[in-house]
Amino acid sequence: MTLSLVLYFLGLLTITFCCYQKKLHLFEIFFIWMTVWLITHFISTILIINFRVLEVSSGYGNFGVHFFKRFILFPQVIVIMFDIYLRLRTTLLRILSLIATVFLLSGLEFLFIYLGVLINLHHRFIFSLLEWSITVLLALLTWKWYRYKRLMRYS
Amino acid sequence: MLLYFPSKFDGNEWAIILALLFNILIFTFLPKRIPKEITPLLVLLSISFPKIMDTTLAVKPLNLYDLNDTSHYEIFDLALYGVYPAFGYLFIYIYDYYKFKGFGLVVYFICWSLAGVSVELVLVLLHVFVYKGWHLIYSLPIYILVLSLTFLFYRFVSNYLIEKSQN
Numbered sequence: 001m002t003l004s005l006v007l008y009f010l011g012l013l014t015i016t017f018c019c020y021q022k023k024l025h026l027f028e029i030f031f032i033w034m035t036v037w038l039i040t041h042f043i044s045t046i047l048i049i050n051f052r053v054l055e056v057s058s059g060y061g062n063f064g065v066h067f068f069k070r071f072i073l074f075p076q077v078i079v080i081m082f083d084i085y086l087r088l089r090t091t092l093l094r095i096l097s098l099i100a101t102v103f104l105l106s107g108l109e110f111l112f113i114y115l116g117v118l119i120n121l122h123h124r125f126i127f128s129l130l131e132w133s134i135t136v137l138l139a140l141l142t143w144k145w146y147r148y149k150r151l152m153r154y155s
Numbered sequence: 156m157l158l159y160f161p162s163k164f165d166g167n168e169w170a171i172i173l174a175l176l177f178n179i180l181i182f183t184f185l186p187k188r189i190p191k192e193i194t195p196l197l198v199l200l201s202i203s204f205p206k207i208m209d210t211t212l213a214v215k216p217l218n219l220y221d222l223n224d225t226s227h228y229e230i231f232d233l234a235l236y237g238v239y240p241a242f243g244y245l246f247i248y249i250y251d252y253y254k255f256k257g258f259g260l261v262v263y264f265i266c267w268s269l270a271g272v273s274v275e276l277v278l279v280l281l282h283v284f285v286y287k288g289w290h291l292i293y294s295l296p297i298y299i300l301v302l303s304l305t306f307l308f309y310r311f312v313s314n315y316l317i318e319k320s321q322n
Contacts, residue, residue, distance in 0.1 A: 027192055034199035041210040049228050058216050067211060150192050
């Protein structure tokens with residue numbers, strides 16, 4: 001049931017994502033999406049295998065949810081938040097939007113723990129904030145490099 | 156521990172180091188041909204496909220293979236990220252140079268999928284991949300799929316770039 005609901009929600013989110021006018025260039029979306037894939041897969045593997053603070057539920061349905069949230073949900077949330085970041089004009093608002101992104105992603109992670117997709121062994125909200133701060137910051141820095149050095153977009 | 160050290164420094168670690176050097180040589184000395192906007196996307200795509208496979212198939216509940224010496228995440232598991240870009244980049248680079256069409260393109264895909272399986276066989280023999288339920292033959296359709304997606308992605312982004320520059 002969780003898989004069906006998550007897929008339904010992801011479908012709606014993806015349709016909404018495709019329909020609205022974005023400020024990001026298409027190549028930037030590809031770049032951010034794939035960067036987030038790599039960072040989230042790396043960090044979640046460290047948390048699950050090396051630190052053992054989380055465990056993926058053994059059921060295939062929950063594993064499917066775990067796959068789709070890393071494959072579609074998290075990159076999409078970060079792309080949308082970076083698009084909002086571009087629309088904001090002041091540095092303060094931009095920093096606040098990044099902090100909101102970190103809290104949103106941490107909240108989503110705990111939602112998946114609540115839904116039983118991930119099993120909490122020793123995970124804390126502060127670890128989650130740290131995990132997503134690193135992810136968002138790395139994604140932001142690499143995206144800015146790509147935007148200014150490769151796409152030459154300054155507006 | 157954040158990242159584990161290898162239990163012993165042998166064939167698999169040397170294979171990864173040599174592959175990293177090969178990647179550095181390719182990206183440093185090969186004349187630039189692919190547009191600079193597209194090269195980072197190809198690099199990311201070439202790393203993303205195998206890493207998503209690794210973090211999906213090589214962990215519970217599937218757990219079909221291990222990377223390197225232990226089931227922990229090691230420094231050389233991270234270094235493995237740097238091994239993949241040359242594969243996707245060279246695949247597109249050579250295609251872009253010769254512009255294969257029709258049957259030639261089919262032969263090109265077959266050659267690259269066989270090359271991918273051959274490289275994987277070498278990596279299996281060197282214990283970079285330790286199969287626990289996976290077989291080399293399973294990789295053949297994966298390579299065809301991944302190469303097709305990389306090819307279609309390149310065609311799409313290069314056409315998009317041309318279209319945008321004309322407007």
